[in-house]
Amino acid sequence: MTMANTLNYSSPGGDEWVVGGRLVIRKGAVVEGLPSPAPMAGKMADSVAEDVAALRTDHNALLAALRSAGLMEM
Numbered sequence: 001m002t003m004a005n006t007l008n009y010s011s012p013g014g015d016e017w018v019v020g021g022r023l024v025i026r027k028g029a030v031v032e033g034l035p036s037p038a039p040m041a042g043k044m045a046d047s048v049a050e051d052v053a054a055l056r057t058d059h060n061a062l063l064a065a066l067r068s069a070g071l072m073e074m
Contacts, residue, residue: 041069 007021025031042065049055066072 039069039071041065041071 047058
């Protein structure tokens with residue numbers, strides 16, 4: 001097998017693309033075969049908690065929102 005003299009190259013046969021350098025994907029480009037973008041949690045108001053108990057409630061609401069969005073395991 002020959003050694004590549006560049007950082008980014010197609011393997012012999014073309015079934016693999018090797019990126020050893022920087023990969024830049026420009027606006028409007030389409031990449032197929034990757035998972036969808038990460039889900040986003042819904043908007044939440046800033047906490048106005050004035051004591052630890054209220055802060056705990058706000059924190060648990062944040063955790064629930066992250067779990068519901070699939071960003072955190074149950």
